[in-house]
Each structure stands twice: as C-alpha cells, then as structure tokens.
Amino acid sequence: MVAYWRQxxxxxxRFSAICAGAVRAALKPQIRAExxxxxxxxxxxxxxxxxxxxxxxxx
Amino acid sequence: xxxRSSAAVFLPQWYIYFNYRTLMLTIRLKSVKNIQKIxxxxxxxxxAKYSRAERSLKPARxxxxxxxxxxxxxxxxxxxxxxxxxxxxxxSDRGLCGAIHSSVAKTIKGEIAKLTGAGKEVMVVNIxxxxxxxxxxxxxxxxxxNCKEVGRKPPTFADASIIATELLNSGYEFDQGSIIxxxxxxxxxxxxxxxxxxxxETVANSENxxxxxxxxxxxxxxxxxxxxxxxxxxxxxESTTSEQSARMTAMDSASKNASEMIDKLxxxxxxxRQAVITKELIEIIxxxxxx
Numbered sequence: 001m002v003a004y005w006r007q008x009x010x011x012x013x014r015f016s017a018i019c020a021g022a023v024r025a026a027l028k029p030q031i032r033a034e035x036x037x038x039x040x041x042x043x044x045x046x047x048x049x050x051x052x053x054x055x056x057x058x059x
Numbered sequence: 060x061x062x063r064s065s066a067a068v069f070l071p072q073w074y075i076y077f078n079y080r081t082l083m084l085t086i087r088l089k090s091v092k093n094i095q096k097i098x099x100x101x102x103x104x105x106x107a108k109y110s111r112a113e114r115s116l117k118p119a120r121x122x123x124x125x126x127x128x129x130x131x132x133x134x135x136x137x138x139x140x141x142x143x144x145x146x147x148x149x150x151s152d153r154g155l156c157g158a159i160h161s162s163v164a165k166t167i168k169g170e171i172a173k174l175t176g177a178g179k180e181v182m183v184v185n186i187x188x189x190x191x192x193x194x195x196x197x198x199x200x201x202x203x204x205n206c207k208e209v210g211r212k213p214p215t216f217a218d219a220s221i222i223a224t225e226l227l228n229s230g231y232e233f234d235q236g237s238i239i240x241x242x243x244x245x246x247x248x249x250x251x252x253x254x255x256x257x258x259x260e261t262v263a264n265s266e267n268x269x270x271x272x273x274x275x276x277x278x279x280x281x282x283x284x285x286x287x288x289x290x291x292x293x294x295x296x297e298s299t300t301s302e303q304s305a306r307m308t309a310m311d312s313a314s315k316n317a318s319e320m321i322d323k324l325x326x327x328x329x330x331x332r333q334a335v336i337t338k339e340l341i342e343i344i345x346x347x348x349x350x
Contacts, residue, residue: 001275001277002277003277003281006277011224011227011284012280012281012284012285013220013223013224013227013284013285013288014224016285017217017220038215038216039215039216039217040215040217041215041217041218041220041221042208042211042212042218043186043206043207043208043209043214043218043221043222044206044207044208045204045205045206045207045221045222045225046204046205046206046207047203047204047205047225047229048199048202048203048204048205
C-alpha cells in the first residue's frame with residue numbers, strides 16, 4: 001500500500017528530513033540551537049554531463 | 060672590505076660580517092623556521108578537529124552498521140550477470156593529509172579496471188574535490204556526480220541526504236555498487252575499506268527475503284533510500300576522522316623534518332660565519348705584516 005507522501009511525489013529521504021525538521025522545531029530553545037547547528041549542510045553538487053558538454057565546446 | 064658584501068635585507072641580532080654565503084643561509088634558515096611554525100600550527104588545528112570528529116564518530120557508527128546489518132544478516136549477494144555498477148568514493152577538498160586521497164583513488168581505479176575488464180558498466184560518484192582531480196584525467200568518462208565543499212566543516216546527515224537524493228535523481232539505475240572510504244582504526248592508522256550497496260531489485264529478488272515478514276515493495280523502497288543515506292553518512296564521518304588524524308601525523312613529521320633541517324642549517328651557518336671571520340682576520344694580519 002503506497003504511502004500518502006509517496007503518492008505526492010516525495011522520497012523517503014525528503015519525508016524523513018521534513019519529520020526531523022518538525023522534531024527540531026519542537027525542541028526546547030537551548031537544545032534546539034545545537035540541533036540546528038548539527039543539521040546545516042554545505043555540500044555543492046555538480047553533475048558531470050553538463051561540464052563534459054561545456055569542455056567539449058571549449059576544446 | 061665591506062664593499063664585498065651584498066645589500067643587507069635585514070639586520071640580525073648579532074653583528075656579523077656580511078657575505079654572500081651567510082646571507083643565502085640566513086634567508087634559507089628564516090624560511091624553514093617559518094615553515095616549521097606553519098606546520099606546527101596546522102598540526103594543532105588538525106588535532107582539535109580530530110578530537111571533535113572522533114567524538115561525533117561514535118554515535119554516527121551506529122547509522123552505518125545498522126543500515127548494513129540487513130545486507131549481512133540476510134546474506135544478500137548480487138547476481139553475477141548484472142551489468143551496471145556504481146562506486147562512491149569518499150574523500151575531501153583539502154590536501155596535506157598523507158595518502159588519504161591517493162589510496163581511495165587507487166582502489167577506485169583498480170575496481171574500474173576489474174569491472175570494465177569483465178564487461179560491466181561503471182560510474183563513479185566523487186565526494187571531494189581531491190578525488191575529482193585524481194580521477195577526471197584518466198577516468199573522466201566514468202564520473203557521474205562531483206561533490207564540493209566537503210571537509211571544511213564536519214559532515215552532517217543533511218550532506219549525506221543531498222548526495223543520496225542527487226544520486227537517486229540522476230537516473231543511473233545501478234544494480235549494485237560499493238562505497239570506498241577510509242575507515243578509522245586509531246590515531247595513527249586508518250584503512251581504505253569498501254562496503255556494498257544494492258539496488259531494490261537485487262534485494263527484492265534475493266532468496267532470503269522471504270524470511271522477513273511484512274515486506275512489500277514500498278517498505279523495501281523506503282528502506283533502500285534511507286539505507287543509502289545512512290551508508291553515505293557513515294562513510295563521510297569515518298573519512299573525516301581518518302583525514303584529520305592523517306593530517307595531524309603528516310604535519311607532525313613535517314615539523315620534525317623542519318627542525319632537523321634547522322639544526323643542520325644552523326651548524327652550517329655558524330661554521331660559515333666563523334670561516335668568513337677567520338678569512339678576514341688572516342687578510343688583515345697578512346696586510347699588516349706586509350707593511
């Protein structure tokens with residue numbers, strides 16, 4: 001039986017991230033600051049096909 | 060007499076007879092001393108980051124071992140005839156940490172060679188800019204995704220989620236794969252390790268899946284997605300801890316080498332200085348004797 005969020009187009013990763021955000025928002029303020037710091041992300045992703053196409057153009 | 064000396068760029072504490080050779084030595088001595096200061100401070104920074112990373116590694120290990128426990132307990136093996144492979148290589152953006160990046164790159168290159176030799180299709184996900192630099196020249200056409208800004212701050216679960224989401228949205232339907240990371244053993248040792256990843260079809264069609272109760276395609280899909288994030292998070296945490304400990308030992312040996320060089324240079328400098336003074340004295344004395 002397909003879950004409602006799956007039908008709405010979310011993946012489990014996105015669903016659990018939203019749930020975790022809700023839990024963080026429910027924390028007491030002192031603990032919430034630490035939890036928010038532990039939850040920020042700073043990774044940049046690049047897909048390679050675009051770069052390969054661009055470098056092919058420059059060559 | 061002093062016309063022979065080159066232009067003095069700085070004046071040390073003691074007044075010495077300036078000479079080209081001693082000047083070169085003082086410049087060299089000063090630069091090695093600066094390098095030693097830098098490597099010492101880098102070692103302190105790496106030690107602080109290492110202790111923080113190790114403290115956060117202990118609770119993070121459970122995520123990875125828990126996610127992989129199903130694969131091990133159910134003894135899931137991918138069938139031999141599947142063709143699409145995925146390799147996730149975990150490293151970081153920063154260097155000066157010994158053999159961290161090169162060992163992961165070497166393992167990946169060996170795996171690619173083995174799999175393409177057997178006729179399978181392989182794609183690689185690079186986590187970390189250093190790995191991209193090592194792989195893109197020779198294996199550029201195998202790279203699927205590059206991740207930057209890894210290693211500056213400690214990795215979080217959100218990082219792993221972003222990477223996993225990107226991988227799932229990339230459209231590459233891999234049948235099985237592995238994640239190659241540096242497993243942290245102790246302060247002075249780490250080991251490049253490999254953990255398996257499976258696709259949904261492989262897990263669903265595995266023969267031992269019938270043992271488990273209440274498994275349907277939706278539950279399995281949720282589990283696979285979440286297990287992917289957990290394994291990536293586990294690899295990231297272990298890798299950063301190994302990297303900081305390796306950087307600590309590398310900077311430590313660099314400072315030791317620098318202090319050895321400083322000792323040798325100081326000895327040479329003193330000898331040269333004394334030789335210059337002796338030469339000047341001899342010239343004065345022989346000049347005075349000639350009068």
